[in-house]
Amino acid sequence: NKEQLLESIDMASHDASGKLQANELRELKGLINERIKQRIELAKRGTALWDYNILLLQIVSGLVE
Numbered sequence: 001n002k003e004q005l006l007e008s009i010d011m012a013s014h015d016a017s018g019k020l021q022a023n024e025l026r027e028l029k030g031l032i033n034e035r036i037k038q039r040i041e042l043a044k045r046g047t048a049l050w051d052y053n054i055l056l057l058q059i060v061s062g063l064v065e
Helices: 002-015 022-044
Strands: none
Touching: 002 022
């Protein structure tokens, strides 16, 4: 969702401080807002659109003695 995407950009900006310029961050956030706006319009018109997310999942298993 929108909040997760924007939060990811904020986290990345802290992890890569100095690598992303303020205007690049604004552009990324603007692109996300535009994408969400377009998806809302498509939903209002009844147009189905596939979306996907890539997640990194780590499962740890073991016993503590």
